[in-house]
């Protein structure tokens with residue numbers, strides 16, 4: 001395990017924002033990940049695990065502790081079951097399965113981030129949920145310092161959240177169904193097309209806020225006339241109100257400032273308090 005010091009976290013986030021991590025390590029095996037946590041415990045410093053850094057906003061001051069970059073990327077198909085490392089890219093997983101003729105994951109194809117993060121955050125799109133084909137996960141239990149398996153029926157999946165706390169997902173098991181490769185590819189193409197039509201490209205963390213029950217965050221922000229609002233290097237996308245883009249070297253502070261304006265305006269206009277879908281690190 002190689003521990004690096006004073007590494008800029010902007011290199012590891014889809015926002016391309018974030019100050020330095022005091023310590024940073026890239027782990028490729030379960031043993032390395034567990035060693036990294038032990039290193040932090042010994043030093044008595046906080047630690048955080050980042051996958052692809054696509055659903056986080058890291059402070060301009062960085063993270064004073066150990067940042068663990070999860071590259072647990074094993075991939076093994078045995079008959080109709082897949083065992084996959086938690087650091088595997090979700091997009092890469094969906095595409096690889098599609099090429100091998102396995103269906104049931106098509107709608108997840110444009111969701112950024114890793115498989116582990118998708119499970120913890122109960123990711124989904126277009127009626128597909130990461131939990132649909134899940135059988136179980138292998139995790140490191142932080143409190144008891146033990147590796148254990150958790151079956152799907154012991155996990156509570158809700159809209160964009162799960163009850164998975166105090167654990168780090170190491171790998172996941174999924175059921176696979178064979179289907180016609182061309183049909184799968186066609187579905188994926190359609191979902192990608194829809195995504196391109198509705199969602200902007202550029203440095204972002206995807207949807208910034210969760211959809212409040214019965215509402216669309218993007219629509220509420222749009223109705224407040226906030227699209228195109230620019231603070232520093234951050235802008236509310238003209239294409240989709242729930243995307244705050246780093247368009248021009250934005251600082252985390254710009255994103256925070258713009259998100260505060262959005263929250264205040266939506267609260268004032270609709271009496272609805274928007275809740276962040278993204279996670280804050282180092283604040």
Ligand code: EPU
Nearest residue numbers: 125126198206207209210211216218219222239240241242
């Ligand atoms: N809308 C507007 N103005 C906007 C944006 C949206 O009026 O600026 C309207 C749309 O016309 C539509 C409704 O709001 O009637 C919902 O918008 P959309 O279909 O784009 O879906 P969404 O609810 O904003 C959710 C997920 C996305 C996921 C899509 C597709 C959340 C917070 N967002 O978006 O997930 O891709 O559905 O399933 O749950 C993500 O989580 O990062 C993400 C991108």
